[in-house]
Each structure stands twice: as C-alpha cells, then as structure tokens.
Amino acid sequence: xxxxxxxxxxxxxxxxxxxxxxxxxxxxxxxxxxxxxxxxxxxxxxxxxxxxxxxxxxxxxxxxxxxxxxxxxxxxxxxxxxxxxxxxxxxxxxxxxx
Numbered sequence: 001x002x003x004x005x006x007x008x009x010x011x012x013x014x015x016x017x018x019x020x021x022x023x024x025x026x027x028x029x030x031x032x033x034x035x036x037x038x039x040x041x042x043x044x045x046x047x048x049x050x051x052x053x054x055x056x057x058x059x060x061x062x063x064x065x066x067x068x069x070x071x072x073x074x075x076x077x078x079x080x081x082x083x084x085x086x087x088x089x090x091x092x093x094x095x096x097x098x
Contacts, residue, residue, distance in 0.1 A: 005023045006026060008020060008023060008060055009063050009065075010063075010065050010067060010068035010069050010070055011070050011072055011075075012070070012072075013072075020053050020056050020060070021049065021053045023049060023056065024049050027052055028048045028049045031048075032048070057096075078089075
C-alpha cells in the first residue's frame with residue numbers, strides 16, 4: 001500500500017514521535033489522495049494525521065515481543081541492499097566530512 005511507511009515497532013532506540021507522525025502523514029495522504037490538501041480540507045487532513053499518529057503511538061507502546069530489538073543501522077543496510085538488488089543501483093555509502 002504505502003511503500004514509504006516503514007515498520008516502527010521493536011527498534012532500539014524506539015521510534016520517535018517524528019517518525020510516527022511522518023508515517024501517519026503518508027498514510028493519510030494515501031487514503032485521501034491529497035499530497036497538499038486545499039484550504040477547505042486542511043483542518044480535516046491535519047486532524048486525521050494527528051489522530052492516526054496518536055493511535056499509532058498507543059499501538060507501538062502497547063505491543064510486546066520476546067524478540068530482540070532490531071538495530072536501525074543493520075535494517076537500513078538491508079534496505080539499501082534490497083533496493084540495489086531490485087533496481088540495480090550501487091548501495092549508498094555515506095561520505096565522511098573532511
């Protein structure tokens with residue numbers, strides 16, 4: 001459905017409110033079909049984003065698992081490798097400042 005929405009449960013460190021809000025925004029955009037709603041729909045759109053974010057936070061905070069928390073760096077590398085395999089691009093390698 002929304003390829004930009006990432007799994008946020010069971011990470012160390014836990015998902016931030018900003019990550020949850022970004023996922024909620026993507027979800028509401030997908031449901032509504034609006035990337036930027038009109039002034040007439042702005043309040044309803046923002047209210048939906050906030051409600052979804054609140055519900056998502058409560059869900060993530062209430063879930064339990066016996067699995068070890070996932071490492072963000074390892075998961076990011078897996079995603080880059082999968083993308084490279086799928087699209088034939090070279091994996092992203094950060095450039096050190098200097």
